[in-house]
Amino acid sequence: MKKVLVIITCVLLVATVFSIPGNQNTTEVSMNQKNFDAPENKQSSLNNNQQTVTLHPIQDTYVSRMWSNVNYNRYPFLIVSAGSSYFWWGPPADARVYIQFDTSSIPTGATIINATLRLFLMDTDVVGADLRNPDPYRNHQVYRVNKAWDGSALTWYSDVNDPFYWSPNPSAIAYPEGKYRRWGHGNPMEWIEWDVTSDVQGFVDGTIPNYGWVIKDMYESSHLTHYAFRYLSKESLKNIVGFPPDPSPQLVVTYSTVNHPPNTPTQPSGPTSGNVGDILSYETVTTDPDGDSLEYMIDWGDGTNTGWVGVVASGTPFQTFHSWSSPGTYQVRAKARDVPHHAESGWSQPLTVTISAGGNHPPNTPTQPSGPTSGNVGQSLYFESYFSDPDGDSLEVMFDWGDGTNTGWIGVIASGTTVGNYHSWSSPGTYQVRTKARDIPYLAESNWSPPLTVTIS
Known part of the structure; x- marks a missing residue:
């Protein structure tokens, strides 16, 4: 009789931890709203060239060794677990989280100052250990995934779940020690964070393909004390009392963009000679490395210039006109500055223009009128x-x-x-x-x- 009771109890615990389809448990929590120090889901300017953006996953899920053929893509939580099985005959109770973010909104060439992967830890389950004395050295490790995956189909037996498709070393480690609460009881937990700055820099630079991360327990596949950690997924409900307004996973990235001045404009093209008073047309063009719009200044070599005029798109030719009031040789040159940063290019190579004193010539004498006499x-x-x-x-x-x-x-x-x-x-x-x-x-x-x-x- 005792053996039967123990087995029934274990089955109930497994259903809670791994959410067997058809046996998903929910717990209603009511308490005062807390400040969880979660960044707002928006882009904000820290200074002229520094931005912080909070991204949410394009896909997240977890896989379970015990329920190896089950796909958990639509579940409101993500489980990381490891350690002994609930059954003396069963496999280790391992579970891993897969998560991926779209970082394409971060400009190419940006310097990543800090990138933090944040998951909200809802509660914890431990079998065979005292919650008051948690393992202070247990950690959750983040590895880059090196192959595309589909969260709607991923299971324990998917090939991407093979460690062969992960980076060989963890990108980041977090220690959720001392943050345990009994499964479904007590206050919600807090944000657990991993520093993934190096990975995100690679994603933005294009030197590392962005297939996201896998999160696993350091003791996975062992028969040590079982620990399970339940984080909230992108499917979790929003604006629940006692939780952050949006407890779904976050990738918080602070980056800077270094503005570059425009490239030096081309040598102005146009007439190389003319007369005093002639209105002559000149054209130049350049591009901006950052794609910024441009203003131009043309220096006429006679002590006058156009001032900053424009604005035109990067790579668009700029044309203007000038006439000289005195004969002489003049150096016409151009420069550009970007908008709105006002970083200036160097001066272009000059075009030499010779203006003659001859000026305009009167019309030729008309022919004698022809007609009846x-x-x-x-x-x-x-x-x-x-x-x-x-x-x-x-x-x-x-x-x-x-x-x-x-x-x-x-x-x-x-x-x-x-x-x-x-x-x-x-x-x-x-x-x-x-x-x-x-x-x-x-x-x-x-x-x-x-x-x-x-x-x-």
């Missing part, structure tokens, strides 16, 4: 001239009819264009028809064309 009073007659400019400037033109009237400046036309106009005279006589031009935008005027004599009867 005689007509009658009131008759509308058509005359035309050819207009051109040595600089290729656009033109306005004027026809003078020799009777005290003219067209005024009309156009604008392209250099090298023949333009005509109509006129009628109100009195008989002999008239001199002539034309002239002026360039745009300089308004330099040509000479009058040779006149055409027109007799009106």
Whole structure:
């Protein structure tokens, strides 16, 4: 009879510790809210280049040697256990936790100042030992997993559960000694933490593949005193009285990003010669190592510059214009600074620009107007001239009819264009028809064309 009672008691304990499907136990706890010193689940700025982010797992589960074909992916807790079996004929009561976080939100190149893996320890179960005298040397070890795994299918017999797929040495160790409470009784525990800074740095740098971690008891597979630790999983309920608002696992990462100045812009491209007053266009481009937006400054070599202008995306060409007021040789150069950090690049290689005093040239003298040389009073007659400019400037033109009237400046036309106009005279006589031009935008005027004599009867 005693043997039967002992076996029944052991079966009940196993159902509690390992949560046999269909026998999951829950315990309702009501007490005053405690401050568990759990970071908020958000990103916060510590200074210009330092951030702390709290990540939650993309998957977590545990596997049990005793219930080796059971998948615990949807359970609200994670068990780490080791030691003797509940049954004299059974295997060691080992359980391991698998957990993985997505660290892609941390910028590539960031320096990891600190990374802490945190699991909330709910309660503890011990068989064959006094809770008042816990093992002070027992620890839980974190190993990197070196192979992809699926929490919805993982069991004890999955190949990824083979230590061959772990890092050879633990990444971190935590000692939950003195933190024991009887399973399902007393106050909730506290956060247990592992320093995984080195691993997370490797994840961010891309030197270590991020398949997460496995957490195991140091005495796994032994027949020493059985200890089981029940942590809360990502499936655990939130905002429960007596627990942290969100007791699910956390990866708390503090990192810094070192801003880099923009690369030196290219040598400005554009005309290498021109005249005083000419409006010339120049272009340069650069990139920023961090992908920041950019402002540019162009120094014209005449004591003036553009100031900081922009903002444009990294890698986008920047164009601006300038005219010089005095002849000479000028060095045009460019620099950039990033936004919002305002780190400046070096100056570009200069472009030498020679400005001549010649400046603008007036239009060529138009050709003598062509058209009828005689007509009658009131008759509308058509005359035309050819207009051109040595600089290729656009033109306005004027026809003078020799009777005290003219067209005024009309156009604008392209250099090298023949333009005509109509006129009628109100009195008989002999008239001199002539034309002239002026360039745009300089308004330099040509000479009058040779006149055409027109007799009106």
